[in-house]
Amino acid sequence: MTPFAMADELIIPFPCYPLNLQKLFLEQGRKLDLSGIDRTKDSWGFIENRGGEFKLFSYYSVTKEDFKMIDNIIKEME
């Protein structure tokens, strides 16, 4: 169990490079931390790399715009 306050958990079933993902999020104006303990005032959430899949934990409720943004990022990754 991860001892951080979180709103939503997003599970994506393929691998990624966290630093690349962090960069792509930043290009969309959202700060993605590499761990929950890196959280700052302007953070959107953090990534948990689980090898074959990765999880995004948002600090706030994910909106439709967030989903659309992540869709575009995933398309860019592949």
Place this chain on the structure above:
Amino acid sequence: MKSISIALLVLFVASVAFADTGPPYAGDVMCNQKYPFQPHRTFRFVRWMPTTMFDIREELTADSVVIWDTNSDDGVTVTTTTTSKDSRVAGVVVAAIRTPDSTNRTVTEDIGKRNWGWLQTYGLADNVRLGLTAVVTNSYIGTGESIGEAGPFLDVRTSDVTTRGVLGFSLNSGPLDGTVAVFLKCE
């Protein structure tokens, strides 16, 4: 004596201040097997594969109920069902998912294609599509008899293991062909 009293007072205050370091906190909503510090909603990025060629002409509409696809057998692909209370129930689609441009690819070949979308598997879903049966508040919900629609999960005594899938429970009542708020418990 005075110093002992002060020390006891400090210990008392400190224990009150620091004892409650773990959840649940007063006022927090502690729901099914989840503590407040755990995610309140869970979403999975899934691939949609229609069951028939008829389905392939139309996109999967938002708020549809879907099941895990046992033909693809990958734990990532979802499809629709007309079996009520289907044991394979997976969750509710967040936004419409477009049709696949090919049905002959594997999941890894399909990554990045248009037939991917978000599936909510845990937590509150506001507008789950209902079929031809209305549901009342606080009742178990499963898949309905029409594609993408939910229905009441009534017959829990059935011996048919293929019809034991609970999607969640209703938080309000829903009219037939309407929508209902469901707390999803597929995770």
